[in-house]
Amino acid sequence: QVTLKESGPGILQPSQTLSLTCTFSGFSLSTYGMGVGWIRQPSGKGLEWLANIWWDDDKYYNPSLKNRLTISKDTSNNQAFLKITNVDTADTATYYCARIDYYSSYPDYWGQGVMVTVSS
């Protein structure tokens, strides 16, 4: 059974760095073809694909945020991470992680999301 769960700080101030963790089970990021993606949804707005990381440590970043994003993984602990630097109120959103299979290319299992608020 594949499960994913996001965790984050809840609230942070503008200009700080947002650190998110995705803890998963039922698959391994050391397995050929596996990947994890990060997606966010501001309240009342649409979903936005942020970044993804593959089993071979290849990474993709959405060009609209590329300079601010860093994705990484810890295969031994079944975790993936996303950092967003210099946050502002526009980064207030629910953040999701999802499993991706390289060959199908789409996310099949998602976490339930974690709400992050940027406020002074």
Add this chain to the structure above:
Amino acid sequence: DIQVTQSPSSLLASLGERVTITCQTSQSISNNLNWYQQKPGQAPMLLIYYATSLQTGMPSRFSGQYSGRSFTLTITSLEPEDIANYFCLQHYSAPYTFGAGTKLELK
């Protein structure tokens, strides 16, 4: 980026009614579009992949079709447990992009 236009944004329907939701993409993506169902506070669940394939375990009243750049999700007979938000995702090219979502409510 590929734009995905989803309609309607909200929908009131009665139990047993046939429901259709549409996504239109700004360029051809072949069949690289998925549909997801999301209930409040829960993780999105994959419903339909590659435009027409029903995900294992999902009820057969859900189906997907496409023609060119237009994709539809149909619920043949609405059940109470189908009340949720639905969104589409194009996974043809990065960055993947999403429809804005459809909030399905009971009339």
